Amino acid sequence: MSVAIDSQRLLATFLDLVQIDSPSGHEAAVAAYCRGALTAAGCVVEIDDSAAITGSDTGNLIAELGGDGAEKVFFSAHMDTVSPGEGIKPVVEQGVIRASGDTILGADDKVGIAAIIEMVRVLQESQLSHPTIGILLSVGEEKNLLGANAMDASGFCGQPCFVLDSENQPGEVVVGAPFHSSFKATFTGKAAHAGVCPEKGVSAIAIAAAAISAMQLGRLDEVTTANIGTISGGSADNVVADSCIVTGEFRSLHEQRLNETGAAISTAIQTAVAGTGASVDVVWEESYPGFLLDEGHPIVQLALKAAKRIGLPAQVAVTGGGSDTNVFSKKGLQAVTLGTGMKGIHGLGESMAIADLETLTRLILQIALDYR
Template sequence: MINRNRLIEEFMELVQVDSETGYEGAISELLKTKFSGLGLKLEEDEAAVVTGHGANNLFVTLEAVGKGDAPVVFFTSHMDTVSPGKGIKPRLDEDGYLRSDGTTILGSDDKAGLAAMLEAIRVLKETGAEHGEVQFVITVGEESGLAGARALDRSKLRAEFGYALDSNGEVGSIATAAPSQSRIQIHVTGRSAHAGVNPEDGISAIQVASKAISRMPLGRIDRETTANIGRFEGGGATNVVCEYVKLLAEARSLDKAKLERQIQAMREAVEKTAAEFGATAKLEDELIYPSYNFVPDAPVVQTVTDAIRSLGLTPRTFQSGGGSDANVFNGLGVPTVNLGIGYEHIHTTKEQIKADDLVLTAELVTAIIGTTAAQRRSK
């Protein structure tokens, strides 16, 4: 029952509203108008105050129709995009792909999810199908380290489980596991000296940090764990022995104990190296989001698996190497998996999505809602 043309037109409308992360005001106002116009209850939290972003997280409720005895399910997508995301000019090409003109991203990450939500709501209203209460949670700042979800007002989330419409992969793909991430800062302080007159009196923070990095386990540690140095900052004139550098890094793992061991290995490498050279060092770490890992027969997985099969598709589970708002929702105690919605080459000017996958995503949202209601009625 998906209205293909309407869905494509709405997607194109959404991506043409500039909403680079941190500047979500305009897209938030448009979404509020759309959801309210469909008769849905809408609430906001105070995420803008907490994060400094351009809007709050939105909590939209579609009331139950019929018995209303289904569990409350939620769907989430984010309203922000990466750069370059200003002045997007979408087009539908002859091969069935939606693309930009090549000077910007397309914005299907994550406006494809938003468009699918809106179309599913319209279909449910047009058909009058029975369903339980459904929440739609639209976050800000996902592209800024899940900022909106991390600032989310938990009291406004009533759902028992849910689905993030925010992963690459074919429609029918289910990210049943995703790692936690710790953000790491490493500070190394040596001693300055004139590099030509008396370099032996100095302690190069660059040299110490470089040696420490060479001793760290980095990259792919094991199937569940990774680590990376992302930035090396410090130094100045070539005639001065560098006194201070700062490293920005991360570590990820599906296993909490492995994550802690990885961070400790990095800490030991930098502290021992600094001590050898007579420098000082400090490693600071912050857990940005927790991991999640679901078995195939977990209710949140089984529901979407049944829904995918009802569309004639083959479900496929996979372990993601990246984080999403789904990680945060799981940390809040609401079982959530991330779903593949078909977008490709995200975060680049080559980003694209098949119109067929946009339609399939909207169909999947309605199928999950229907499957949830049917499961409760059969109990």
């Protein structure tokens, strides 16, 4: 059985959403729109009190559409967008939505929100039996997953959660994303006149360069990467630099490989410093944990079967990027990310095919109806 969605209403909702500015930290206007739409569709809507932690002008939006029976399934998307994302003017050409000016489109992640709103409207109108639908719309996803991190999800533990936030195609289920860590290494050498007495100095820049040269960077194996992101230091051409700061990150789907990569970076830094008279202070941060579900996991199977039922080539994928799914997994939800079909995200060429927006909406509707 398949239930019809209202394609025109879905497109109109998406176009409304992308025209409401919502850079990270300023999601209040889009939250108000979503609150109105979801309330009108029969949901109970709350804004949580995370704004004090995230610094955003609104909390996360948490909504619920009551269903039959005790089952509850969550769908999630994020309300914020990256820059340049203000004054977005969408245009539709040959079935594809783009931004007409020098902005992103904001399909990431308004496409997820539009699909969720349409699903709820259809469920409410159809009077079909369905589980309770939980909706989590986060703030600050693009800012280190701030909103999801600040969300109190203790009441949602063990519940399935489908996060609509991936460039994969609808029907592709992202079952894994990497653990992510970052570091900041502050090298301290000794300043001296570069022309008069360079031998009295210790160049923090040269030592940092030696450390970086000794690191393995880029793709280290199929599921592990490392990168130096920034380097800064020194004060003038005629001074041996007494300070240099290097920042970087590393990721792996496997926690053990993440730890090994961090250890190798640490060794490269310490070896470069040893015996030079310089010192180094390294601050490590685990930004977010990874997740990896088996293809046979009931939540993955639910999504794959729903995809097949509506004629999509269902398959699993893993990603190298982080999303709210990482955080929700850590908080005990059974979370996966769904491919949405959004293209070229975080760039001026971002686009969304109307057909993919419709397919995504049909898919989550099918998941909701199949969940029992």
